[in-house]
Amino acid sequence: MALAETTRQAPLGVGEAQRGGEFGRWVSRHAAILLLGVFMVIFPAIANDFFLRQIAGWTMILGMIALSLMFLGGYGGMVSLAQMTVAGVAGYMIAVLGVSSLPKVSFFWPWWVAAPLAIAIAVAFGTLAGALSARTEGIYTIMITLALATSFFYLTLQNWPIFNGFNGFTTIPAPHFFGVHWGDPVPLYYMILFFAALSYAAVLYVSRSPFGLALQGVRDNPRRMEAIGYNVTAHRIAAYAFAAFIAAIGGILLVWQNNQISPFSVDVGVVINLLIIAVVGGLGHPIGPFIGAFIYVILRTFALDALVAVGLDGRRFQTLIGLGFLIIVLFSPDGVVGLWRRWASRVGASDGRSGR
Amino acid sequence: MxxxxxxxxxxxxxxxxxxxxxxxxxxxxxxxxxxxxxxxxxxxxxAPWPAGLEQVFGKKLIFINALFNGITLGGLYFLVATGFTLIFGLMRNVNLAHGSLYLFGGYMGYEATQWTGSWLFSYVIAFLSCAVVGIAMQFFIFRRMEGQDLRQTLVTLGLSIVFSDLMVWVWGGNAIQIDTPDYLDGPVVTPIVVAVRSSGETVFLYYPAVRLVIFAAAVVIGVGMWLALNRTRVGVMIRAGVDDRDMLSVLGYRVQLLFVAVFAFGAGLAGMAGIVGGTFQSLSLGEDSHFLLASLVVVIVGGMGSIPGAAIGALIIGLSEQIGTVYFQNYSTVLSFLIMVIVLALRPQGLLGRR
Structure with missing residues (x-):
């Protein structure tokens, strides 16, 4: 529970918007995120396709799926390892219902039928997973969701009629509408950016809504919330449904970006990497998962060369990730966001202003 | 007292x-x-099956083989899961590196058989090497974060990633099989009738001796652990610790020592199971997560922290996997998963678990 406890301090800037009222103060409060937004919008002008797709695209997609984990873990106190699986269900469904290279399996429905249906199925799956684990707490949730995620991996590996076994699906095209090929690097980038920003804002909004506050109450003291008259289980399951929605969108974007999905998109390693992303970034604030995803993607892309450059074996990248994760868990349980917060409050204190 | x-x-x-x-x-x-x-x-x-039954279910030999494979696989799962459940029951530590310990034990056992040529001696090596890793984990890491369940679990997760990558480094990604020793190699005749030939001659089931012996060993270990837990002083201490470890330490027992001992024993069992798995099947990249999943499902079904629960859960999951592979090829993992869901829905604490 140590991870969840850190979020008991108000999330960054909660209440400022209501209290301030003055536009200038609001802007200076949110300077960092506004600057980041502006930067992301003009990013395609300065970056090449590699950075758009491999760095920015992956960061935002993994960030979105990790965001759904962060929402459950940070605000609900339920660390669910099934979020990558929810994304995988959505990804597989878009391949099965939509277009792929396998006419025997795929239905070849247009994207505006396939995508909403895939999201609906994935949300139903995520909600069921939530209903299954909502009655348990803490480490039991991890165990059940991990068992669920691993079972789904083995199912996709063994099942040929629906999931096409070991091979999965290839050449799944991104859609083409309004005269735009959304699979091209720049349109795809903006589509991913749009959904990532939307889900970030949605999580921030929900966390301050009555539902989000009640959820945080359930996290901190379920018995007391039950006594006041809140339906604890219903709040938890609703949180799973909301998180599954974000993860499902992330899963579909993942498939459109990759043009393929296979059992190895949802294997245990990926599931665990997602938890690492969320924890390293920090479960205390919705920006955390995106920071974690950025660090992870940068490491994944460049660690091999960097390790070789300093004379180590480049293939030991996974050890590097694991050790980094261990260090964060051992020394900064609230992740990079926590480090930054502590640094900011120290700087703020020495400036004579209150840090928060 | x-x-x-x-x-x-x-x-x-x-x-x-x-x-x-x-x-x-x-x-x-x-x-x-x-x-x-x-x-x-x-x-x-x-009994030999009548023709009608064989038409519906296929040959009796296939069914009996699936049954035996399921039961013996259950024995292997029990060996892995029992350490997991013991560690969880006493320390509330979900050791997600348990699968890595299994694989590590298997690899160490493989090395030992290569060096000494003795299959039985390799069990000692596997037990000791995994026990040492377990002691180190408990002593250097988990002792420092007692009572922080989630953080401990995350640490075990990080460790499992590092371990599995290091093992790939040392032993490579290819599957390794541990040779069955000569005295256990080959099949034995069991007194089970598989079919009756048209000449009136009965056909008996031939089954690999090593699997039967290992299953018997798993039963012996299980019964031994049950006796140790229920009839010895250390067992009383462990059971008291499972129920209320604060009270146990207040009474003056050395709980930390007990934790280290149980962690070492559980890890050692997982290591021995690694040799069994390496002889039954093979050791390779990814087997650690396979056996971690198996342990998770077994203890969720059987009940956390309960050794008879682990035995029942292991038997159910082993059987469902093998019978599922034979009769519902595309959905065999779903079968184990469905069992888990049904148990969770009806009895969230597991079949023999306590809340």
């Missing part, structure tokens, strides 16, 4: 015996149904 504890096992056993009799008395219909089911199951196994 000791007298109370010493008396406890006997009274518990006595009440359990009474409860069984009373249960039959109060549920005569259910008792009859179960008795008929048991007799039917025995008939399925022992």
């Amino acid at each position: 000791t007298t109370i504890f010493d008396n406890e096992p006997r009274t518990e056993a006595a009440t359990r015996g009474d409860a069984f009799g009373r249960w039959i008395g109060s549920h005569p219909v259910w008792a009859l149904v179960i008795a008929v089911a048991v007799i039917f199951a025995l008939w399925l196994v022992l």
